[in-house]
Amino acid sequence: MYDKKPSDEHLEYLKRIKRNKITTLIWQFGILCFLIVLWQIAADKKWINDFITSSPLRIIETIINLLTKGQLFTHLFTTLGESIIGFILGMLIGTVVSVLLWWFPSAAKVCDPYLVVLNALPKIALGPVIIIWAGAGVKSIIIMTLAISLITTIIGIYAGLKSVDEEKLMLMQTFKASKKQTLFKVLLPASYVNILSVLKINVGLSWVGVIMGEFLVSKAGLGYLIMYGSQVFNLDLVMAGVIILALCAAAMYLMISSLEKCILKKFGE
Amino acid sequence: MKPLVEIQNISKVYHTVNEETVAIEGFSMNVYKGDFIAIVGPSGCGKSTILSIIAGLTPPTGGECIFNGNKPSIGYMLQKDHLLPWRTIFKNATLGLEIQKKDNEENIEYVKELLKTYGLEEFMNSYPYQLSGGMRQRAALIRTLALKPEILLLDEPFSALDYQTRLAVSDDIGKIIHSQNKTALLVTHDISEAISLADKVVVMSKRPATIKSIYEINLTPHTLSCIERRKAKEFAGYYDKIWKDLDIHVR
């Protein structure tokens, strides 16, 4: 666009932005380090009871231990697999159901109170029922995940479909487009921003569902690790589990949000 | 000559839970081939409703629209361009063809031709956000023209544009429509726009809308450029009469 050289002022401005960013990063990282070190010192000096708080060094030790014994990856991949399956199933079923609701508006009206109640219900209450119905296994964990994420997904995507500009639908009508064409050429693409944000929320919810499920049943997984650790009062194990979980969830979230950025950039929004 | 469309005694009542609105009452008009008719009227009087009825998007409550001969194909252009942001300009322009499965080589060539003629060739592969408002509106017109409609319905197609762009684009679009010898119905709030573009101006009354008056526009230097037409000596006269008919009061 402009091939002339940017002015000094502009360069100064860019530099300032960059400096700002770096300062923020330093602070963010600094606070983290400070807290970790403080935790370690407090544990060493017995300011806190490290039997129930564990300590950074012991957590690292535990993680390394888990790594060398090869258990870490079993647990990690179990949980990761479950949450990815739950996430994808949730998105697929959720999208299909919301499309059906859009397709049959009277059905949507009939379903409305059910959705509201199901959405308000704390899904964890369904845990025991799910275990009895689906057995104490991976199936229950996936169903728990779906129970937690599905209703939000349906409500979110359906709201997105409904919020597409009335006039865009009229434009399709002037071309005599069929319902299916309207759906695929306008509605679904037009709600990509919305679907992406539902996707982001769902990543978090799937983790909640999987961990909840693993707390209730399961013989492997990070949720199991945490639960087991707490039962034998091994807080090192509990903390290690929590930290690995946090890292995984963050990684998955980052993946989705960079996908989002990529797509939004393409259409200039 | 038989009119292309005979609009006979149309009425339209909208129902909502709280009230019923009589939008149109006893509206009749003939549209001949090659006509460029502008419809002006106070806000909310039912202008858009008339266009939707002609387009067959909403059925009238009473009366009918008679199409003589084969039902002509109708193109409808809305106030906003409604270009789909995830499609390139070219893909947007061919949207109607794609939907009606008419995207054969001949029609695609025709769209490319139109894009070229109206200065959008180098933006074919750009996305809508990269274009100015005027260019987007032209792209929307090309999307409508791609289906080779015999009748064009334009619902305040320029009102989303700023004044300068609006003049330029209405000049452009007026020329395009005239040169393609299309039949067009244009709804607008802007009296000068109506006089400068159309050869017939229909003034509507407040709701329920009926026709208040019809003016045949004859401007002396006969030209298609609506910027030139604004300079004609009869222009002010028409403007005055229409303004009086509209009878707009600021309360």
Ligand SMILES: Nc1ncnc2c1ncn2[C@@H]1O[C@H](COP(=O)(O)OP(=O)(O)OP(=O)(O)O)[C@@H](O)[C@H]1O
């Ligand atoms: N779907 C609808 N349901 C109920 N009332 C409607 C509907 N569409 C339009 N109306 C009412 O009918 C009247 C005429 O509407 P219309 O959109 O045709 O007016 P218009 O002349 O195009 O207005 P504007 O100048 O604001 O574009 C308005 O009072 C409007 O509120």
Ligand SMILES: [Mg+2]
């Ligand atoms: Mg209108």
